[in-house]
Amino acid sequence: MLCAISGEPAEEPVISKISGNVFEKRLIEKWIEENGKDPITGADLTLDDLLPVKTARVVRPRPPTLTSIPALLSTFQNEWDAMALESFNLREQLQRTREELSTALYQNDAAVRVIARLTRERDEARSALSKVSVSNNGNAAAPDAGADSMAIDSDALPSEVVQLVEGTQAMLSKSRKKRPIPEGTASSADISSYAVRKTVSGPVEDMSAFAHMDGHVAIGGQNGQVVVYSPAQSKLEYTFLLQEPVTASAWINAKIVLGTASGSVKIFVDQREVASFSEHSGPATGVAVHPSLELLASVSSDKSFVFYDLKENRRVARVFTDSALTTCAFHPDGHLFAAGTASGEIKVFMTATGEQATSFSLGAPVHAIVFSENGFWFAAAGKGENIVAIFDIRKQGDAANVKTFETGGAVESLAWDYSQQFLAIGGSTGVMVQHYAKSSKSWSEILRSDFPAKGLDWSVNATQLVVADQNGRVAILSTQE
Template sequence: MLCAISGEAPQDPVVSTKSGNVFSRALIESYISTHGTDPITSEPLTVDDLIPIKTSRIAPPRPPTHTSIPALLSTFQSEWDALALDSFTLRQQLAHTRQELATALYHHDAAVRVVARLTRERDEAREALSNVGIAPSGAGEAMQIDNAGLPSEIVERVEEVQGRLSNGRRKRAVPAAWATRADVAAYEVIAKAEAGDATFVDVDASGAQALVGGSDGAAVVDVQTGEVSETLAKGESVAAGAWAGEKAVLVIKAGNGGVVKVFEGAKEVGAIAAHAGPVNGVAVHPTGDVVASIGKDKSFVVYDLESMKAVAQVYTENELTACAFHPDGHLLAVAHQGTLSMYHTTTLTFAASFPLPSPAPISAIAFNENGIWVAAATASGVTVFDLRKEGAEAVVKEFEGSGVSGVQWDYSGQFLGFVGKEGVVVQAWLKKEKKWEEGLRSAVRGSGVGWGAKGRRVLVVGGEGVSVLGAKE
């Protein structure tokens, strides 16, 4: 007959009327006073539920003094009883903790399996989404567009222009009578034009006319005088725009989406809606009749202005914020989450990527006419990449700035202008010395910048309209 708590033969055994277990009276009464339950079954238990067990035994001796050996033995017995009770309590707590740990591990394993399944389903959905086209409402006929590349007739035009433009590009000399670094350093505001809160500017190939626009439509501005010669899309919110030869291509905000509209003079000659959401930017190919737009729906769309139709659409992993064609037209650059991604124009397949040293949203892209450099503007400055290199070695130069939203090279490739909250800055590349020098710093703030003919004018657009910088005559 052993105690259920200590596992030893009790000197004063009792039995529980509820569980039938035998205990040492001293141990069970101590446990009941602390917990009020049966230590084995955890049922409520009181001292009245204990029945003493009568056994034949030798009568205990009279209480000895504490200095005797029997007194020490009695003390040791009391200590042993306390240790046995503590050990039993610890064993119970250990068993309970093990049960809780097993339950937690089971729940964790189940959560990992659920996350893995959801991740797999997400990846499958993204892959399926990248292979389907979208036919937005209000776009007229349903458009079957995908990422299979451009139609053969457009590919022929693109390749013909690339072959013609790339021949001798690197050896091209600076055009005669082009502005020098000393000329640019003397530029100041010589004219202004009211154009609302303009957000973008694009100068035509001749450098004589600039297309600007904002929340109240777009306008054509004379680069030399700053005078507005024509207004387009009056009363409509224009997010971006670019010249396509003599045509003006504008991105018009329409509700929760956007439409690409084409104008000849002040007359609208076409409208195409291909994005399932807002359109963030537009770029015109060197052919003059191929256009690309990027949107919040994580895709870029290529249009043929001859047929006024969207001919291809490619989905990416993130929202696209800026785009530009290479001067030769064989590459399309799009920006997303602090990275420049290059796509082959004809096949629309991925070519290369150039991540920023410090990831930040890219607001504008500009290719240098030398064909090997590209600049990306962010809120903290401008980064110049070399297309011939990879990784960190591709970074040619970083320029600091505040709230930079517009960047543009001049046609000669010598000057890089960018504008933001602190004003407009022009950096000059000294080819012979192989170094950069600041050519101009003006307090004229804005959101877009462009160059006039022969680099003799710098246009800055912003909330105060259009400012024309040049040398005073």
């Protein structure tokens, strides 16, 4: 008969009246003295509940002294008994710990499921709330000017603006399908020989916005200074001062669009302000111009983007999202609008409806987005990151990431040329140009310049690369003086 505690044959077996288990007498007596319970069932157990089992056994001699071999064997036996009791205790504790861990894991899994469900319901509620238009139609008295109120606007574009967006898309997408490389476009060999040929600088201490169009460069600074250069003529054309930091800029023909830290969006012609919008409750972090040149978009850290009608200088739509927005860009056809978020996600919306079409994960707060003229790809970079990722808007998940470049320094700006071949990447360590050969479907680096680029853009036919550094110094990279 085996002892239920030690698992060894019992020399003096006893049986429990309570559980019917067999034990070694000396082990169970020690257990009862310490615990007073049955070690198997946990029921109360006393010495009177033990019945001796009569078996044939060899009577061991009584050890005379501790210095004799029999006495040592007895000591070893006592040590073994203690070890057997401790081992049994450990097995019991291990079993209880396993049961407690199993219960804790079950409770944790249940909690995670509840949190996921509540998060999903919260996001659905936010999405539904963002589509509610709050307005006063005259059926109730207007609230007092000093009363607390919350306006949730999520508007659809007016029908005439929708027609503009759809018409622009139809015209541009049709011409893009078989568009050849424009005649006179610089070759990869030309660009590989680009170097800094001209520089011009002005009173901008900390550049925070860059825009280039037709040889004119507009730069805004954290001190509110706005400077317009003509790099080709190596001169500063004019400058003016805003009362707040400039956070974003863009050109619309001869007009300069400026986003500010207070959330306002202002439009200037020369040094004269011709329009101003104050729709954001946080800094305007990005502005983008629709290909039709009649629609303007701005994004903000207040989690919303706004569309403006440039003909009538009015807001025509606002859409709220679930994350602070950091930058934006229109698709070359204008039917899609991409917005980068502080959470590292790039959300792509339908311009006409404001509905989200798809999204891509960058893994870091989005700092720059630029679409390729092929209409399928866009490049994006994270704030403070040295990696540029190219995504295909036709795909999802990991398959959407077409290519990744490591630049060696933090990326500040991106620019794709009109021929869809050259991607310029500007950063703290300089300028890099990647060339895509459509015939071989391969990428190659054709230029590296050590001129630090806070902002950059291509000239017509990529014959020049216009670059600006943190201090507002503008340079032209080209093959000729």
